[in-house]
Amino acid sequence: MKTFWLPLFTLLIITGCSSENNESPGDNPNTEPMYFPENNSTNWEATTMTSLGWNQDNVEPLLTFLNEKHTKSFIILVNGRIVMENYFDGHSAVSPWYWASAGKTLTAATVGIAQQEGYISINNKASDYLGNGWTSAPIAKENLITCRHLLTMTSGLDDSKGDNVLPANLQYLADAGTRWAYSNVYVKLQDVVANATQRTWNNYFDSALKNKIGMTGAWAVTGTDLSVYSSNTRSMSRFGLLMLNEGKWNEEQIINTAYWKEMTSTSQNINKSYGYLWWLNGKENYHLPQTQQQFNGSIIPPAPNDMYMALGKNDQKIYVIPSRKMVVIRMGNAADGENFALSGFDAQLWQKINAVIN
Template identity: 65%
Template sequence: MKKIWSLVIPVCFFAACSSSDSETPQENPDNEAMYFPDNNSDVWETKDISTMEWNEAAVQPLLDFLEEKHSRSFMILVNGRIVMEEYFNGHTATTPWYWASAGKTLTATMTGIAEQEGFLNINDKVSDYLGIGWTSEPLAKENLITNRHLLTMTSGLDDANGDDVSPANLQYKADAGTRWAYHNVYVKLQDVIAEATGQTWENYFNAKLKTPIGMNGTWLESGDDLSVYWSTTRSMARFGLLALNNGKWKSQQVINTAYFNAMTTPSQGINKSYGYLWWLNGKESYHMPQTQFQFDGELIPTGPSDMFMALGKNDQKIYVIPSKKMVIIRMGDAADEANWALSGFDEDLWEKISAVIN
């Protein structure tokens, strides 16, 4: 395990460094300026944990738990500043790792950006952009599916056949809007964006999100018609910081507030703990990936009720907690058994985190 709570480490992976902007403070209700790292480097302001009135005696049990549970990196930001930054099992600040389904939130964000630029409307039919026959459904059923249904996991397409999003595998299960099912068909939004903008998905992503907030990383192919984002931990933290600030980076509103708010609040009445590809804590019920059961209560009872989350396979995590002005990142291998997004690890991890921050 390598501790670097207060260490400043330059990082440049793939096209990491953008070409403008200096750090810009932004006032928040706690009267401490919100900090954003410079876009041109990975120098990052830190805050000493001893100034936080946290329970420092609980820090080492948290770190031991993270290492025991196959973590590779862990970071806590408060008001944008790094309070904890830890690397385990040979991972470093410059090592890229996959986001898995936590990267769905990148696609949701890019959909909102493309809409605000006038390229698409989330209420339009997907076939308006991809043409008819992008599924194997009867045309009348295919025409029910809108971009919003892909954002909310309510396409009605059969989710039983894994990651394959070829037309042959996209088969009718229910009318769009009547069934929530965790499904990789959301990736078709990347094709919608490419068709609508006349650019490749990655070029548009780089220009409108990656570069404006100084992220590094790249999309790597993962099976047919799927790609997964890989980046360093600090780049994942940059995206979490953008989310903490309601889509604003320094003085630039990268994604408009109205869409951002819709993205991070319940998007339909079936799974109340799901927005536009973001998971939401503190709601009265939830659904899990790969089931049609409704569970009562909130997703993570040990976590803050206002928390919203990007959750990926094998416990890739971005936790955003507005009430605490906090972003928490966890990257690594599966804590216990392989999982799709949510796992019992979330609840156990938040017991350990709460012991520190409360």
């Protein structure tokens, strides 16, 4: 297991953080200016736990827990600066790893950019961009499904048919907007963007989002027509930082603030804890993947109520916490058993994080 948290000179040598960090002890993360790493650079400014007033005695138990739970990589940013960067099990800063469903949020962000550039409207029916017959539903029912329904998991299509998004597998179950069900039909939004822009999804995504914030990585299509993103952990951190700064990277507003707010707010009345492909903490109730049962309370009670999350199969995590100016990234194998997005690991991890940051 490699650790990159203290001392600072070790962090600078091992992780390639910039030697020009001018942080002073006692800096308040809520008043300190946001930092953005340069594109095409391995330099990334760091800040110390001492300056943040964190409890360093509880770092080792956190790292031990992460290692025991099959973690590959872990990063905490505060105001864009690295506080912790840790790799395990032979993983490194340049190793790619799959995002799984955490990558849904990349699709949500890119859809927002396509809308602000005038290519689409999320209020239009998906058939406007995909043509008729993209599902097996009767045409009248298919035409009820808007792009917003795909963003909010309320298409009404049968979620029990697996990952395949070919028309034969997209079958009518309920009218759009009347049922929340976690499924991969959202990936049709990538076809919406490709058809509307007359570019490939990869090409538009790269120019509209990936290249602007200096991400690496690529989409790969699986045998079920599902598009899965993989990148190194710092690229995932860059996207988390963009979201923390309300869609703005340095001086460029990449995702307009109105759409950013919609993405990270309750998007419908069925699952209060879901935005546009983002999970939301601190709400009055939530639904889990593969069930129609409603659970009361916050998804992750130990975590901050204002946190929003990109969650992927087998515990791929982006946690964004505006009140702490913080982004937390976890990549790796399933902490315990295989899971679709949420698991008991989230609450356990936040208990360990809280012991460090509070």
